[in-house]
Amino acid sequence: MLYPRNLENKIGFDQVRSLLKEECLSVMGQYYVEKLRFTDDFSLLQKLLEQTREFTAILQSGDEFPSSNFFPIDKQLEKARLEGAFLSVEELNNLRLSLQTIFACLDYFSDKEEEYPQLQQLSSVVVLDKGLLKQISRVIDDRGHLRDDASPALQQIRRALIAEQSRARKTLESILRQSVSSGFSEEGVSLTIRGGRLVIPVLAEYKRKIKGFIHDESATGQTVFLEPAEVLEINNNIRELEYEEKREIVRILLAITSQVRPHVQALRKAANFLGLVDFIRAKARFALKIDAVYPQFEKRELVEWYKAVHPLLYLSHKQQQKPVVPLNIHLHQDQRILVISGPNAGGKSVALKTVALLQYMVQCGLLIPVGDGSRVGLFKNLFIDIGDEQSLENDLSTYSSHLTSMKFFTQMVDKKTLFLIDEFGTGTEPQFGGAIAESILEELNRQQAFGVINTHYGNLKQLAERTPGIVNGAMRFDAAQLEPMYQLEIGKPGSSFALEIARKIGLPKSVLQQAKEKVGVKQVKMELLLAELEKEKKEFDDKNKELSKKEKELQQAVQEYQELRSFIENKKAQLLKEAKQEASQLLSEANQRIEATIRQIKENSAEKESTRQARQGLQELKEKVKLKPEEAKAQEKTSSIKVVGGAIEEGDLIRIKGQQTVGEVMEIKGKDAEIRIGSLKSKVKLNRLEKISRKEYRQETADVESKPAMRGINLNQRMADFSSQLDVRGKRAEEALSIVDNLLDNAAMFGAPELRIVHGKGDGILRQMIREHLKGYGIVASMKDEHADRGGPGVTIVELQY
Structure with missing residues (x-):
């Protein structure tokens, strides 16, 4: 049961129906759109929804499905059913085109039973003889004309007719030329037709000069249209042949119509099938436009929707490129009635109409725009009280009309009813209106109906807090900006923000203070508490979003670090391998040089002692070269720093054994020490440290700052x-470019895929200099601005290639 009669207009379904008609290809499809009705037949709805879902899959697949020649053929079939009647050539052509479309649809579904079972089942009831299409096509060509060879007699008649028409035209053209040369006709005139016969135009004063029959004259009377005697017989023959042609055409049409007559019943089913296909296609196209889906459909009273949107609002905002805030709403046995409160223009009515329209759509067999995980239930009754129903004829005020609706609600609702009430209790004195509304709500809850109501009454919010089966909901509001957020939050009441909005508009403080006193301290405190809760909720949501964003960035950074570490390990192994190969090659070359030196000494007949000393020196060189590359490197790096020795204590200056890295001991815990190297803190085993003097520390740090290129390279430390x-904001251009150079060197060493340089927006000078400088690097593949949310043109993203 539906209430009121104009429910479709109130919830906007009449607009949905119009949009569906626009998607139809034929009046047959539009006829089925008009027949759309609300139903609680679960099996039927499952079938209708599945048909639409299957057709959306066809449209999304890109398959070519027939989309032309959806002609209505009901009138043709009714005419063909009558004995002695015949279909015209145009009617037969429409029937031919419709049959082609029907057979194309049947062929499409013939081998797709597993993919589209419901649509295939729909097509299985159509049984047609393809021979009928062949018979019609044998007499009607692709242009929709009757074929010349539709019968031997027609072919012979048309040939004779063409020959006679050609003879008549040649004769008349000859007579007309003579008439023009004699001055009987004006220059430039041509043959014309009057009364279905070929004639020539002749000046009226010369009409007696040419024998013949006058058929007509011009509007001025200066020209007559004459049929010369020479072609009178030919034109008579043409007229007789035309009559013969018509008789033969009627005979052919009678014959082909008689062949159609036995198939009328089957053709009716086929025409209904074609209309249904057009109708289902229109529903599928509309579903794709509003991003609708087939949600989980259950045979019980339930509303569990996630990211539901009002389809008409969605289409309107889509044209304006504006987003729509989705709605999350749950109604079930323990939470049947939702009381929505909040400020005016906050989205309460839109939420209510969204629930009404989507539930009505799904129970009309239409897909609805909801998110994943949504579940849709089934209701037997749908009652709404939305808008102003005052009536001058029945002498009903706005409030009286609302009470009339409430009377119907309380008498007719049951467990299978979904009711929706907008601005519950308004229209009369608030004290009594609120009391009556509270009593009605208690009665609706007692009858275990499901529903959604909008209200500003505080007593209804309090009733929802203390009554099982009823729950509060609030349309969220940005208390700081005093702007609606259009988000529904279930579980707490909403504030009207009346005082805050009045304050923003600029009402005098004295007026606001008087209003507070009139409302009462308790009510003001409640409104302030709700406003404060809303503000805290907004702050919490903002912080939660920020934390989620940072967590995502952290996870991305960890992933990048792991990938980089893996890359560095592989690179390190590759470099060591290459270093060993290079060392082996150098050793081989050194041996060759040694042998060459010895040979040279012998050839020059040098003294034995000199030769011995040369050999000893070369042997020492050979032994040194035999050192592992990393050991030789460590010896070279560590030999320049003098070690003091002694026990290491907190505050001592140290270096790490085997490296040229120096730092300061911050804290000692057992066998571990916490050291500071520059701005980096780290924990190291005590036995890995060596004590150095302050002079050595200053010398080393000074060397590092003044001659970074001379410092020994520690891949592990550099990687860490x-x-x-890189952030170069506030740096001078020369200093910034130097730092960028160092960054590029390290990036190339570790194979970093991307760099992020923060230079700030300002006048864009530093940004331009850095980008021009980066163009000189061959490893720089591209440069672009960061995303607008993360710095935009104040940050340059550098992509590297190797």
Whole structure:
């Protein structure tokens, strides 16, 4: 049961029906759109929804499905059913085209039973003889004309007719030329037809000069249209042949119509099938336009929707390129009635109409725009009280009309009813209106109906808090900006924000203070509490979003670090392998040089002692070269720093054994020490440290700052210190470019895929200089601005290639 009669108009379904008609290809499809009705037949709805879902899959697949020649053929079939009647050539052609479309649809579904079972089942009831299409096509060509060879007699008649028409035209053209040359006709005139016969135009004063029959004259009377005697017989023959042609055409049409007559019943079913296909296609196309889906459909009273949107609002905002805030709403046995409160223009009515329209659509067999995980239930009754129903004829005020609806609601609702009430209780004195509304709500809850109501009454919010089966909901509001957020939050009441909005508009403080006193301290405190809760909720949501964003960035950074670490390990193994190969090659070359030196000494007949000393020196060189590359490197790096020795204590200056890295001991815990190297803190075993003097520490740090290129390279330390992000804001151009150079060197060493340089927006000078400088690097593949949310043109993203 539906209430009121104009429910479709109130919830906007009449607009949905119009949009569906626009998607139809034929009046047959539009006829089925008009027949759309609300139903609680679960099996039927499952079938209708599945048909639409299957057709959306066809449209999304890109398959070519027949989309032309959806002609209505009911009138043709009714005419063909009558004995002695015949279909015209145009009617037969429409029937031919419709049959082609019907057979194309049947062929499409013939081998797709597994893919589209419901649509295939729909097509299985159509049984047609393809021979009928062949018979019609034998007499009607692709242009929709009757074929010349539709019968031997027609072919002979048309040939004779063409010959006679050609003879008549040649004769008349000859007579007309003579008439023009004699001055009987004006220059430039041509043959014309009057009364279905070929004639020539002749000046009226010369009409007696040419024998013949006058058929007509011009509007001025200066020209007559004459049929010369020479072609009178020919034109008579043409007229007789035309009559013969018509008789033969009627005979052919009678014959082909008689062949159609036995198939009328089957053709009716086929025409209904074609209309249904057009109708289902229109529903599928509309579903794709509103991003609708086939949600989980259950045979019980339930509303569990996620990211539901009002389809008409969605289409309107889509044209304006504006987003629509989706709605999450749950109604079930323990939470049957939702009381929505909040400020005016906050989205309460839109939420109510969204629930009404989507539930009505799904129970009309239409897909609805809801998110994943949504579940849709089934209701037997749908009652709404939306808008102003005052009536001058029945002498009903707005409030009286609402009470009339409430009377119907309380008498007719049951467990299978979904009711929706907008601005519950308004239209009369608030004290009594609120009391009556509360009593009605208690009665609706007692009868275990499902529903959604909008209200500003505080007593209804309090009733929802203390009554099982009823729950509060609030349309969220940005208390700081005093702007609606159009988000429904279930579980708490909403504030009207009346005082805050009045304050923003600029009402005098004295007026606001008087209003507070009139409302009462308790009510003001409640409104302030709700406003404060809303503000805290907004702050919490903003912080939660920020934390989620940072967590996502952290996960991405960890992933990038792991990928970089894996890359560095592989690179390290590759470099060591290459270093060993290079060392082996150098050793081989050194041996060759040694042998060459000895040979040279012998050839020059040098003294034995000199030769011995030369050999001893070369042997020492050979032994040194035999050192592992990393050991020789460590010896070279560590030999320049003098070690003091002694026990290491907190505050001592140290270096790490085997490296030229120096730092300061911050804290000692057992066998571990916490050291500071520059701005980096790290924990190291005590036995890996060596004590150095303050002079050595100053000398080393000074060397590092003044001659970074001379410092020994520690890949592990550089890897730990390396960051793909660089901030040069506030730096001078020369200093910034130098830092960028160092970053590029380290990036190339570790194979970093991307760099992020923060230079700020300002006048764009530093940004331009850095980008021009980066163009000189061959490893720089591209440069672009960061995303607008993460710095935009104030940050340059550098992509590297190797």
